[in-house]
Amino acid sequence: xxxxxxxxxxxxxxxxxxxxxxxxWVRTSRDSKNMAFIELxxxxxxxxxxxxxDKANFSxxxxxxxxxxxxxxxxxxxxxxxxxxxxxxxxxxxxxxGSCPPDYPLQxxxxxxxxxxxxxxxxxxxxxxxxxxxxxxVVSAAVHEFFQxxxxxxxxxxxITASDxxxxxxxFQVTTIGYSNEYQTAEDYYAGDFFGKRAALSVSGxxxxxxxxxxxxxxxxxGPSFRAEKSNTPRHVAEFWHVEPEVAFAELxxxxxxxxxxxxxxxxxxLERCPDEMKFFDERVEKGLIEKLQSVVSHxxxxxxxxxxxxxxxxxxxxxxxxxxxxxxxxxxxxxxxAEVICQKPVFLTDYPKEIKSFYMKQNPDGKTVAATDLLVxxxxxxxxxxxxxxxxxxxxxxxxxxxxxxxxxxxxxALRRFGTVPHSGFGLGLERMIxxxxxxxxxxxxxxxxxxxxxxx
Ligand code: 4AD
Ligand code: MG
Numbered sequence: 001x002x003x004x005x006x007x008x009x010x011x012x013x014x015x016x017x018x019x020x021x022x023x024x025w026v027r028t029s030r031d032s033k034n035m036a037f038i039e040l041x042x043x044x045x046x047x048x049x050x051x052x053x054d055k056a057n058f059s060x061x062x063x064x065x066x067x068x069x070x071x072x073x074x075x076x077x078x079x080x081x082x083x084x085x086x087x088x089x090x091x092x093x094x095x096x097x098g099s100c101p102p103d104y105p106l107q108x109x110x111x112x113x114x115x116x117x118x119x120x121x122x123x124x125x126x127x128x129x130x131x132x133x134x135x136x137x138v139v140s141a142a143v144h145e146f147f148q149x150x151x152x153x154x155x156x157x158x159x160i161t162a163s164d165x166x167x168x169x170x171x172f173q174v175t176t177i178g179y180s181n182e183y184q185t186a187e188d189y190y191a192g193d194f195f196g197k198r199a200a201l202s203v204s205g206x207x208x209x210x211x212x213x214x215x216x217x218x219x220x221x222x223g224p225s226f227r228a229e230k231s232n233t234p235r236h237v238a239e240f241w242h243v244e245p246e247v248a249f250a251e252l253x254x255x256x257x258x259x260x261x262x263x264x265x266x267x268x269x270x271l272e273r274c275p276d277e278m279k280f281f282d283e284r285v286e287k288g289l290i291e292k293l294q295s296v297v298s299h300x301x302x303x304x305x306x307x308x309x310x311x312x313x314x315x316x317x318x319x320x321x322x323x324x325x326x327x328x329x330x331x332x333x334x335x336x337x338x339a340e341v342i343c344q345k346p347v348f349l350t351d352y353p354k355e356i357k358s359f360y361m362k363q364n365p366d367g368k369t370v371a372a373t374d375l376l377v378x379x380x381x382x383x384x385x386x387x388x389x390x391x392x393x394x395x396x397x398x399x400x401x402x403x404x405x406x407x408x409x410x411x412x413x414x415a416l417r418r419f420g421t422v423p424h425s426g427f428g429l430g431l432e433r434m435i436x437x438x439x440x441x442x443x444x445x446x447x448x449x450x451x452x453x454x455x456x457x458x
Contacts, residue, residue, distance in 0.1 A: 022049060234443040
């Protein structure tokens with residue numbers, strides 16, 4: 001259907017005075033004595049385009065004014081009567097592409113985000129989701145630009161795997177058998193299954209990412225990861241998008257530098273390319289958001305050891321729901337206190353106790369901690385999990401044995417330490433948590449088209 005994107009109408013002054021065809025959905029409409037007004041949105045722009053109808057030119061305007069209906073409008077682009085620096089359309093011919101009945105659930109009043117979650121197929125038509133999805137798209141493009149410009153190779157790691165990267169046992173099993181009485185033991189069952197062994201959806205592309213990095217030097221993966229965590233929180237989804245670079249010849253400080261540069265590049269890109277969306281988030285979702293993000297990109301992130309953070313939390317006098325002592329896994333309340341109160345900016349927390357972290361992390365000379373870091377940001381908490389990898393064969397084997405892991409199942413991973421091992425590091429950035437941070441949206445369910453969470457799939 002030949003038509004012009006609404007974005008073009010707003011951004012290209014050449015259209016002024018010209019006759020154009022635009023398409024879109026009616027977001028709001030208003031009827032007065034001689035005139036009627038429609039706010040049309042086609043998804044190419046956050047802003048709606050005003051369509052002005054001189055009722056003398058139409059026998060009946062009412063079919064055009066129904067919320068949610070889709071229209072094709074032919075008319076002339078003119079200066080906006082109310083907004084300086086903007087344009088509107090004087091309509092000549094309007095056709096209804098798809099009408100919409102009055103029980104359309106998105107009526108004019110503002111709906112709560114909770115209510116909108118009950119209709120993921122329609123909430124995309126609200127300003128909030130229009131802005132979220134556009135920012136999400138720009139963030140995704142920025143991720144690729146950042147790595148491609150630095151000659152990282154984009155690799156596609158498998159989503160179906162036989163190994164558990166995080167060793168947390170939070171994996172969705174992949175099976176073609178399902179319920180059956182036929183098998184007496186788990187071994188029998190898996191032997192009869194599609195792959196002849198137990199398979200699951202990957203929680204991370206890291207293990208295969210390391211394989212690729214040991215040839216390509218600098219790689220990244222960017223795809224879905226799956227976690228069967230029964231965490232019903234505003235920060236957990238069962239299916240999330242995961243950005244995972246892996247870098248050969250990089251030690252912890254090198255990878256921290258890349259992580260900080262990436263976060264800043266993403267923020268700068270969004271501020272530059274999504275001004276309308278960011279203004280909306282700043283006004284409606286988190287007051288002061290733009291100023292906060294501008295400050296984030298113009299200052300260094302903090303770096304603090306886990307040990308210091310624990311001491312500072314203990315000395316804070318704050319009464320936390322979960323007590324803090326050296327060796328404990330930090331909870332969201334602790335992470336947020338560190339980022340929001342102690343550092344008041346993003347902070348790389350480093351050198352965690354080895355017992356609470358994954359088997360693959362480089363063991364520090366102190367024998368107690370690993371060269372790992374989480375990036376904690378105000379408002380969200382952890383958005384990046386990062387570490388230098390254990391490159392020493394014996395130390396890696398010892399860590400795996402201590403955890404009772406099957407060395408056979410990780411043979412490829414172990415072999416990397418046998419054949420030309422090098423210091424290397426990588427991290428995982430949760431895309432949805434990054435979107436939460438840049439938009440100020442407080443619930444992860446509201447930054448993804450279809451959230452999958454424990455007990456809920458629609
Ligand atoms: O800290 P995590 O578990 O680290 C890893 O998976 C490493 N293998 C990554 C690597 O080094 N290549 O997860 C990394 C990030 C978290 O910081 C968080 O942002 C996101 O992935 N994440 C989730 N996001 C939403 N819902 C969940 N259930 C998430 N689990 C992890
Ligand atoms: Mg983590």
